[in-house]
Amino acid sequence: MLKPVKIQNKVLQVPIIQGGMGIGVSLSGLAKAVCKEGGMGVISAAMPGFREPDFEKDPVQANIRALQKEIRIVKEEVPNSFLGVNVMVASRHYETYVKASIEAGADAILSGAGLPLDLPKYVQNKALMAPIVSSARACRLICRRWDGHHQGAPDFVIVEGPQAGGHLGFKLPDLENERCQSLEEIVAEVKKELEPFQEKYAKSIPVFAAGGIFSHEDIVHIMEAGADGVQMATRFIATRECDAHPAFKQMIIHAQKEDIGYVKSPAGFPGRAIQNAFVKSRQGQPNQKVDNCLGCMIPCHWQDTPYCITRALIRAVQGDTENGLFFTGTNAYKISEISDVKSVMNSLQGLGKETK
Numbered sequence: 293m294l295k296p297v298k299i300q301n302k303v304l305q306v307p308i309i310q311g312g313m314g315i316g317v318s319l320s321g322l323a324k325a326v327c328k329e330g331g332m333g334v335i336s337a338a339m340p341g342f343r344e345p346d347f348e349k350d351p352v353q354a355n356i357r358a359l360q361k362e363i364r365i366v367k368e369e370v371p372n373s374f375l376g377v378n379v380m381v382a383s384r385h386y387e388t389y390v391k392a393s394i395e396a397g398a399d400a401i402l403s404g405a406g407l408p409l410d411l412p413k414y415v416q417n418k419a420l421m422a423p424i425v426s427s428a429r430a431c432r433l434i435c436r437r438w439d440g441h442h443q444g445a446p447d448f449v450i451v452e453g454p455q456a457g458g459h460l461g462f463k464l465p466d467l468e469n470e471r472c473q474s475l476e477e478i479v480a481e482v483k484k485e486l487e488p489f490q491e492k493y494a495k496s497i498p499v500f501a502a503g504g505i506f507s508h509e510d511i512v513h514i515m516e517a518g519a520d521g522v523q524m525a526t527r528f529i530a531t532r533e534c535d536a537h538p539a540f541k542q543m544i545i546h547a548q549k550e551d552i553g554y555v556k557s558p559a560g561f562p563g564r565a566i567q568n569a570f571v572k573s574r575q576g577q578p579n580q581k582v583d584n585c586l587g588c589m590i591p592c593h594w595q596d597t598p599y600c601i602t603r604a605l606i607r608a609v610q611g612d613t614e615n616g617l618f619f620t621g622t623n624a625y626k627i628s629e630i631s632d633v634k635s636v637m638n639s640l641q642g643l644g645k646e647t648k
């Protein structure tokens with residue numbers, strides 16, 4: 293059994309956060325199912341409007357409408373849900389998506405892929421706030437800024453280690469040569485960084501560890517190493533409730549260890565993804581000029597970019613196994629069957645074996 297964790301004025305019954313997965317992989321379907329089991333469901337704010345009719349013409353309005361619709365579904369259908377929205381700092385309309393999420397009822401904003409230095413200004417104490425960091429240094433920079441400029445401290449923190457899926461907060465040579473700090477080390481250092489801010493603001497700041505957590509034993513281990521809970525993403529992809537196309541789930545089920553590797557992202561970070569035909573076709577290729585840019589990420593320049601990440605992720609979530617970009621954590625190869633969220637959550641809590 294895992295104990296509930298208090299996050300400021302709210303209690304997370306099961307100390308498991310389902311990591312936000314863009315584009316379209318974690319929307320209301322998955323988030324709702326995780327909330328029902330007492331975990332924190334997280335909707336990804338990365339281009340959720342991709343199915344809206346006006347997406348090509350006005351992606352920002354389409355995204356706001358879809359994002360708010362997804363949030364409201366969870367809040368209306370799951371009483372007492374603890375719902376987060378993952379908004380990437382690198383998003384071009386970051387402030388807009390944060391405010392739209394809060395307006396629709398998000399309980400927490402989780403924010404990485406950059407340093408969320410001004411998140412408190414946009415949230416205005418209307419939701420809980422969690423930076424996602426991959427080093428103690430990033431945590432320190434954020435805490436000092438929030439302290440100095442916004443007179444506050446994070447409500448909880450996600451520490452994402454080198455085994456995570458999607459964009460990674462480490463340099464590619466360090467990842468390739470296994471020179472990154474371990475998740476356990478980063479958790480310990482982040483907790484130390486948080487100490488003075490917990491004291492100053494008289495609040496406890498729970499830390500959730502992410503990246504490569506797979507089993508109940510992994511959770512117990514990382515909690516013994518100091519984490520208050522975990523954030524997990526890959527483990528939830530091959531569930532019936534996950535919002536991705538069935539072919540995406542099959543990609544995860546069939547992935548072997550050697551199929552999982554790195555990809556250069558237009559966002560300027562390395563990413564971890566399945567090495568399918570698309571990823572291989574981009575390796576060692578010069579940058580391209582991309583037509584019909586949707587303006588998703590600040591660091592990407594449409595005139596000179598490895599590929600359009602929005603189009604590649606949309607192809608993936610819609611099941612195009614050849615041409616899509618399939619983000620995954622290192623542990624996808626351990627998943628061999630489609631399951632449901634209830635049995636995954638039970639097994640993660642050590643409450644019996646997973647049923648398929």
Ligand SMILES: Cc1cc2nc3c(=O)[nH]c(=O)nc-3n(C[C@H](O)[C@H](O)[C@H](O)COP(=O)(O)O)c2cc1C
Binds near residue numbers: 310312338458
């Ligand atoms: C398909 C996929 C998409 C992801 N998209 C995002 C995202 O949009 N924003 C973000 O902060 N993290 C994203 N992540 C990272 C996860 O939220 C999570 O922290 C990480 O994958 C945890 O490691 P695990 O997958 O080994 O459990 C993504 C991960 C995956 C697998």
